[in-house]
Amino acid sequence: MIPATVATSAPKRRARMLAGAPIISLSIIAIFLAMVVLGQAMTLHAPNQINLALKLHPPALLGGSWEYPLGTDWLGRDLYSRIVVGARASFVVVVGVLLVGGLGGAALGVISGYVGGTTDALIMRCADATLAFPIILLAVLITVTMGPGTANLIIALCLVLWARFARIVRGQVLVIREQNFVVLARSSGVSGVTIMLRHVVPNVVNTLIVVMTLQIGWIIIVEASLSFLGAGIPPPTPAWGSMAARGRDFLTTGWWVPAVPCLSIALVCLSFNIVGDWLRDRLDPSLRGGPD
Amino acid sequence: MAGDEILRVEDLHVTFSGRGGDVHAVNGVNLTVRRGEILGIVGESGSGKSVTSAAIMGVLPPAPACRVHGKVLFEGVDLLSSSERAMQSIRGRQISMILQDPLSALNPVMKTGDQIAEVFRIHHGLSGRSLMDAVINALKRVRFPSPERGAASWPHQLSGGMRQRVVGAIALGCEPDLLIADEATTALDSTIQLQYLDLIKERQRIDGLSVVVITHDFGVVARICDRVAVMYAGKVVEEAPVETLFSGPRHPYTKALLNAVPKLNTDLSRLEAIEGVPPRLWSPPVGCSFAPRCAGSVVECTTRPPVPVAIGDHHSVACWRVAS
Numbered sequence: 001m002i003p004a005t006v007a008t009s010a011p012k013r014r015a016r017m018l019a020g021a022p023i024i025s026l027s028i029i030a031i032f033l034a035m036v037v038l039g040q041a042m043t044l045h046a047p048n049q050i051n052l053a054l055k056l057h058p059p060a061l062l063g064g065s066w067e068y069p070l071g072t073d074w075l076g077r078d079l080y081s082r083i084v085v086g087a088r089a090s091f092v093v094v095v096g097v098l099l100v101g102g103l104g105g106a107a108l109g110v111i112s113g114y115v116g117g118t119t120d121a122l123i124m125r126c127a128d129a130t131l132a133f134p135i136i137l138l139a140v141l142i143t144v145t146m147g148p149g150t151a152n153l154i155i156a157l158c159l160v161l162w163a164r165f166a167r168i169v170r171g172q173v174l175v176i177r178e179q180n181f182v183v184l185a186r187s188s189g190v191s192g193v194t195i196m197l198r199h200v201v202p203n204v205v206n207t208l209i210v211v212m213t214l215q216i217g218w219i220i221i222v223e224a225s226l227s228f229l230g231a232g233i234p235p236p237t238p239a240w241g242s243m244a245a246r247g248r249d250f251l252t253t254g255w256w257v258p259a260v261p262c263l264s265i266a267l268v269c270l271s272f273n274i275v276g277d278w279l280r281d282r283l284d285p286s287l288r289g290g291p292d
Numbered sequence: 293m294a295g296d297e298i299l300r301v302e303d304l305h306v307t308f309s310g311r312g313g314d315v316h317a318v319n320g321v322n323l324t325v326r327r328g329e330i331l332g333i334v335g336e337s338g339s340g341k342s343v344t345s346a347a348i349m350g351v352l353p354p355a356p357a358c359r360v361h362g363k364v365l366f367e368g369v370d371l372l373s374s375s376e377r378a379m380q381s382i383r384g385r386q387i388s389m390i391l392q393d394p395l396s397a398l399n400p401v402m403k404t405g406d407q408i409a410e411v412f413r414i415h416h417g418l419s420g421r422s423l424m425d426a427v428i429n430a431l432k433r434v435r436f437p438s439p440e441r442g443a444a445s446w447p448h449q450l451s452g453g454m455r456q457r458v459v460g461a462i463a464l465g466c467e468p469d470l471l472i473a474d475e476a477t478t479a480l481d482s483t484i485q486l487q488y489l490d491l492i493k494e495r496q497r498i499d500g501l502s503v504v505v506i507t508h509d510f511g512v513v514a515r516i517c518d519r520v521a522v523m524y525a526g527k528v529v530e531e532a533p534v535e536t537l538f539s540g541p542r543h544p545y546t547k548a549l550l551n552a553v554p555k556l557n558t559d560l561s562r563l564e565a566i567e568g569v570p571p572r573l574w575s576p577p578v579g580c581s582f583a584p585r586c587a588g589s590v591v592e593c594t595t596r597p598p599v600p601v602a603i604g605d606h607h608s609v610a611c612w613r614v615a616s
Binding site for chain 1: 346349351354376380381382383384385387388389391392393396397398399400401402407410411414415459462463
């Protein structure tokens with residue numbers, strides 16, 4: 001192919017792309033992803049190693065030792081190592097829910113918006129019903145009836161989350177399908193399915209990326225809430241939510257035990273939301289550089 | 293100018309169901325386009341021009357939101373009763389369309405070359421090198437400067453005029469028999485507008501392309517059309533060869549419309565406006581739809597809709613006063 005007529009050079013554009021990026025949030029996400037990828041390699045101790053002699057040892061900055069940087073819990077287990085391992089559990093849930101629930105919901109949204117009529121009404125009423133239901137209650141109901149476990153947790157969250165994606169994507173598709181280029185594609189003989197796949201879907205990808213980023217925080221919180229309620233990832237796998245739940249008995253004697261997982265959840269969710277907001281501004285096609 | 297008919301629209305009705313009742317956008321339109329002829333359709337906003345063209349292309353929203361009656365005969369085949377599959381092979385290859393707004397006419401996330409390639413892939417089954425050549429050729433035919441670069445660029449990198457040329461390359465790519473240009477030049481500045489019209493005229497002269505030009509600009513009509521149909525409130529009120537219409541308009545609406553066009557040789561401080569507003573399309577008047585705004589309306593005008601009568605060579609008017 002012939003090189004595109006681009007006003008600015010590639011490195012310059014990359015620099016502009018990163019201007020105003022939320023560095024701190026991106027760093028926190030990077031650390032989170034490192035925990036997910038490296039897992040055990042980043043730990044200082046075995047996450048389930050009990051050391052009763054060192055139980056409720058405070059974090060390093062509060063007079064503890066760097067041997068246990070975030071302190072220990074009521075069984076003397078290293079909190080830092082448990083957070084690292086717990087990250088992967090959260091991440092597996094996030095990815096699973098986004099891939100199945102998010103993409104599935106988005107696909108239903110595209111179909112709903114593009115096909116319209118009865119199909120649209122049917123899908124949207126199902127989405128409304130799902131959205132009207134208290135989310136935690138529905139998820140608890142599903143995990144309780146099917147039994148706890150990561151897979152069931154993912155299924156439960158997908159059943160709840162698809163509706164949000166379907167709604168947002170459908171709204172976008174309704175706008176796109178009225179655009180002239182869709183009418184022109186039809187009037188040059190392009191079939192409905194091809195228009196949907198080649199003209200409509202690529203135009204909702206930006207929205208989808210942003211919505212996905214913004215939902216990551218929500219998934220982590222719901223996963224943690226369910227683990228907190230005992231309907232999430234079963235012990236002994238360390239999960240941030242269940243760590244907070246078990247730790248709340250020690251608020252007076254060792255407040256860092258529940259505080260560390262709670263802060264981890266808060267920081268990661270906040271970071272994903274901030275990055276999502278930033279992406280929403282960045283991915284606006286009109287900012288991609290025009291004829292200048 | 294003579295020649296067989298390529299398109300014949302018979303008694304076309306298009307009704308949209310709206311919240312406030314049915315909107316009769318097109319009320320019994322009859323049109324014919326002869327092979328190699330350029331027909332202009334003029335009228336103000338809401339007169340049903342664009343809906344007529346969408347009905348010919350078969351790109352109106354599906355029933356029950358929109359109901360279409362009548363016949364659209366293209367090469368003798370009724371398009372309104374053709375299957376969607378059959379229509380897909382006609383659209384883009386035999387009939388194609390250019391729309392008004394070039395800024396939204398191209399998919400923003402697809403390179404222009406790929407968008408042009410689509411028609412060749414669908415209708416001619418081209419791929420690889422020959423597809424690329426076809427794309428470049430199509431761009432060359434619409435006088436796109438540096439077609440190679442054009443094919444590799446994104447729509448947002450092109451100006452409005454350039455984008456409209458890309459749309460033209462898509463529409464004319466498969467050398468259709470009929471082109472519907474729905475306000476194709478309205479959004480362009482006047483110099484680009486002239487070049488674009490000349491381009492269409494050239495395709496007519498060389499390939500014998502038949503064109504339906506939908507516009508509200510008499511300048512466009514004067515420049516390229518052979519015949520004109522004037523539409524008002526979803527009906528054709530007057531139809532005539534261009535010279536006849538400009539020299540002797542007979543329908544009061546056509547006269548008023550032509551009076552509203554500024555002229556260079558007369559010194560007017562104010563342009564003539566047409567009193568009143570167009571009829572509400574959800575409750576069209578019983579008689580002639582122009583009667584409430586017509587200075588010379590008689591009793592008959594408000595009781596019965598006028599029928600088009602031939603009053604000269606290819607000249608027909610739907611007006612009771614002209615008929616009597």
